Amino acid sequence: MAFTAFSTGTATEQGPRKSSRIALLLLLPGVLYLMLFFLVPLVSLVITSLQAPLELGDIGQYQAAFRWENYATVIGQYGEQILRSFLYALLATIFALLFSYPLAYFIGVKARPWPLLQNLMLVLVIAPFFISFLLRTLAWKQILSDESPIVTGLKALSLLAPDAYITGTPIAVVFGLTYNFIPFMTLPLYAALERLDTRYLEAGSDLYAKPFTTFRTVTLALSMPGIVSGVLLTFIPAAGDYVNASRQFLGGSGTAMMGNVIESNFLVSLNYPAAASLSIILMAAILVLVTAYVRRSGTEDLL
Amino acid sequence: MGQGFAESGADLELVGIRKRFPGFTAIEDLNLSIPAGSFFALLGPSGCGKTTTLRLVAGLEEVTEGRILIGGKDVTATKPYQRPVNTVFQSYALFPHMSVLENVAFGLRRRRIADATGKAHEALRLVELDHLAARKPAQLSGGQQQRVALARAIVNRPALLLLDEPLGALDLKLRRQMQLELKAVQEEVGLTFLHVTHDQEEAMTMADTVAVMNKGRIEQLGAPSVLYELPRTVFVANFLGQSNLLSGPVIGTTADSISVDVEGTRIVVPRSRAHRHRGNVTVGVRPEKLVLGFGPPEESAASNILGPGRVIDVSFSGVSTQYLVAIAGVGTIVVFAQNIGTGPVASVGVEVWVSWRVEHGFGLEDEDAPAPKFPSDTDTATIAVQKKRALMSEFGDS
Ligand SMILES: Nc1ncnc2c1ncn2[C@@H]1O[C@H](COP(=O)(O)OP(=O)(O)O)[C@@H](O)[C@H]1O
Numbered sequence: 001m002a003f004t005a006f007s008t009g010t011a012t013e014q015g016p017r018k019s020s021r022i023a024l025l026l027l028l029p030g031v032l033y034l035m036l037f038f039l040v041p042l043v044s045l046v047i048t049s050l051q052a053p054l055e056l057g058d059i060g061q062y063q064a065a066f067r068w069e070n071y072a073t074v075i076g077q078y079g080e081q082i083l084r085s086f087l088y089a090l091l092a093t094i095f096a097l098l099f100s101y102p103l104a105y106f107i108g109v110k111a112r113p114w115p116l117l118q119n120l121m122l123v124l125v126i127a128p129f130f131i132s133f134l135l136r137t138l139a140w141k142q143i144l145s146d147e148s149p150i151v152t153g154l155k156a157l158s159l160l161a162p163d164a165y166i167t168g169t170p171i172a173v174v175f176g177l178t179y180n181f182i183p184f185m186t187l188p189l190y191a192a193l194e195r196l197d198t199r200y201l202e203a204g205s206d207l208y209a210k211p212f213t214t215f216r217t218v219t220l221a222l223s224m225p226g227i228v229s230g231v232l233l234t235f236i237p238a239a240g241d242y243v244n245a246s247r248q249f250l251g252g253s254g255t256a257m258m259g260n261v262i263e264s265n266f267l268v269s270l271n272y273p274a275a276a277s278l279s280i281i282l283m284a285a286i287l288v289l290v291t292a293y294v295r296r297s298g299t300e301d302l303l
Numbered sequence: 304m305g306q307g308f309a310e311s312g313a314d315l316e317l318v319g320i321r322k323r324f325p326g327f328t329a330i331e332d333l334n335l336s337i338p339a340g341s342f343f344a345l346l347g348p349s350g351c352g353k354t355t356t357l358r359l360v361a362g363l364e365e366v367t368e369g370r371i372l373i374g375g376k377d378v379t380a381t382k383p384y385q386r387p388v389n390t391v392f393q394s395y396a397l398f399p400h401m402s403v404l405e406n407v408a409f410g411l412r413r414r415r416i417a418d419a420t421g422k423a424h425e426a427l428r429l430v431e432l433d434h435l436a437a438r439k440p441a442q443l444s445g446g447q448q449q450r451v452a453l454a455r456a457i458v459n460r461p462a463l464l465l466l467d468e469p470l471g472a473l474d475l476k477l478r479r480q481m482q483l484e485l486k487a488v489q490e491e492v493g494l495t496f497l498h499v500t501h502d503q504e505e506a507m508t509m510a511d512t513v514a515v516m517n518k519g520r521i522e523q524l525g526a527p528s529v530l531y532e533l534p535r536t537v538f539v540a541n542f543l544g545q546s547n548l549l550s551g552p553v554i555g556t557t558a559d560s561i562s563v564d565v566e567g568t569r570i571v572v573p574r575s576r577a578h579r580h581r582g583n584v585t586v587g588v589r590p591e592k593l594v595l596g597f598g599p600p601e602e603s604a605a606s607n608i609l610g611p612g613r614v615i616d617v618s619f620s621g622v623s624t625q626y627l628v629a630i631a632g633v634g635t636i637v638v639f640a641q642n643i644g645t646g647p648v649a650s651v652g653v654e655v656w657v658s659w660r661v662e663h664g665f666g667l668e669d670e671d672a673p674a675p676k677f678p679s680d681t682d683t684a685t686i687a688v689q690k691k692r693a694l695m696s697e698f699g700d701s
């Protein structure tokens with residue numbers, strides 16, 4: 001047939017690859033910023049993590065050294081908390097995603113004919129930011145406390161054992177993490193879904209795909225960048241969080257996460273090398289997990 | 304739900320369809336019957352409800368009233384994915400995250416048809432894009448995307464294929480080429496095509512039957528040649544090609560003709576070619592049926608004569624030359640003369656007569672006169688001529 005007449009050859013892809021002095025100049029502030037606020041603390045952290053206690057020194061006095069054992073020691077000592085951190089962060093990310101996706105879909109797709117409703121709902125998603133993170137978490141401690149109507153109510157309905165409690169349990173911590181990071185999940189999802197062209201959904205439906213299949217093959221795939229950013233924005237800070245799991249807030253004796261361990265090593269036992277090596281481990285683990293995740297989800301552009 | 308490939312096209316029947324959007328009625332009492340295996344074109348200006356009609360048939364829009372039957376089965380209440388229909392969307396709507404091949408195989412996979420990949424390659428070969436199967440839609444030109452959209456729909460062998468201005472993005476030459484291809488594909492696979500377009504030439508060259516749509520209604524439906532020869536309304540006469548329309552009261556009828564008085568000139572139209580025989584009637588004639596004469600032609604019962612008038616514009620377009628003739632009391636008449644090297648060549652300002660054979664005229668059904676009865680210098684043709692003059696004199700001065 002005659003289609004060849006208007007099929008072009010292979011398209012050449014050429015990105016703008018010009019390097020100029022101006023580009024370098026524009027990069028300068030960013031590079032300086034990174035040097036000052038990322039590289040310097042990082043190097044200092046690495047140095048601290050390798051320090052050894054000062055001989056005959058007081059508690060909290062250390063000297064420069066190459067004590068690799070610090071890492072092995074903290075992993076042996078705090079393996080449980082390290083695993084718990086990632087488990088809680090993972091659970092919180094999953095729950096936040098399950099909660100946020102329908103919400104973001106509603107705001108970004110279903111509510112399109114009513115822009116006022118869209119804006120109102122977005123404000124509601126962001127509104128908690130107007131109150132301090134600590135205050136909100138404390139408020140939840142109150143709401144979930146043993147005397148609260150929720151807990152007494154659940155007990156009255158026999159949904160909760162008479163001697164059961166919520167605060168101080170892993171459930172409360174994961175709940176707190178989920179709650180606190182929902183806006184970070186919802187907003188990127190909304191940004192991705194708001195741009196979703198519903199004509200693709202119509203095309204899917206025209207091509208024999210049932211609504212769920214269209215969702216799986218089209219909507220989900222097209223909102224993947226939003227899912228990836230939402231997951232990263234939730235998982236990374238949640239894994240390092242030390243507020244929700246602390247005993248002053250929603251946590252208990254058995255819920256300590258890495259953040260809590262780092263905090264107590266730094267501020268209570270003044271074991272700076274242990275705290276620093278834990279921080280490095282946390283950072284490295286997150287980096288590895290995130291890289292693997294982004295690779296898998298096929299959105300390398302983000303890296 | 305159509306399992307597997309349709310053996311052949313199915314007929315489509317729209318019964319009393321009405322579609323209201325909030326505050327706007329897009330389709331008004333639409334009745335349409337498209338026989339199986341035919342190539343049916345829905346022709347109309349932008350915004351007349353063509354896309355809405357297709358969306359109703361595809362199930363992407365719910366009817367306010369009426370019924371839709373495909374192959375005799377009432378599908379009004381079914382979901383789009385249950386209908387044996389595929390659409391080539393005006394915007395293509397190719398899935399941006401899938402390769403061309405995955406796009407084409409999408410419908411087959413959903414219906415679990417064996418060898419989806421092989422069949423998708425086959426469909427891509429049909430539109431000669433198989434070599435680009437691995438590309439993403441964004442890496443294709445507009446015309447190539449259109450062909451992928453076509454392959455993605457055709458590969459499913461739907462009983463009814465809906466095409467929403469599928470050739471709109473192509474330039475003229477490619478469009479003509481694609482029209483022939485599309486027609487060939489339709490004949491080859493024997494499916495029912497419902498093709499929407501605002502290009503009258505496209506509709507006429509491709510379709511067995513053309514329905515002219517205006518403001519949510521079908522004005523006239525028939526074979527392209529019938530529509531062109533015997534338009535029923537002013538809208539059809541002007542939308543499908545060009546027409547010279549004249550109106551006046553019927554002043555005489557015979558067994559096989561009617562006579563209309565157009566500002567003192569008697570115009571005769573065969574009775575069989577007039578849709579109305581009484582009252583004020585609008586008669587018309589196509590520009591290419593007119594003959595220019597430099598003197599008063601001989602009066603004869605076989606032809607109608609208008610004139611004298613003056614040539615106010617001549618534009619040469621290769622195959623033919625278009626003359627605009629202003630005739631006092633009648634208005635501006637358009638004449639197409641074939642450039643066959645013989646015959647008179649009129650220039651601007653020359654006094655001419657216009658004549659045509661009685662059997663070339665047609666009478667419309669419309670009640671009201673379309674064209675102004677008195678020559679007004681504000682009709683579009685005259686304005687165009689004045690603009691052209693002004694421009695020419697400007698260039699001449701400088
Ligand atoms: N969802 C809608 N809501 C309101 N009006 C609509 C909607 N879709 C189409 N219309 C109106 O219906 C009319 C017909 O539209 P359409 O079928 O797209 O025309 P076209 O013949 O150009 O394809 C237009 O006036 C359009 O504005």
Ligand SMILES: [Mg+2]
Pocket residue numbers: 350353354355393467
């Ligand atoms: Mg349209």
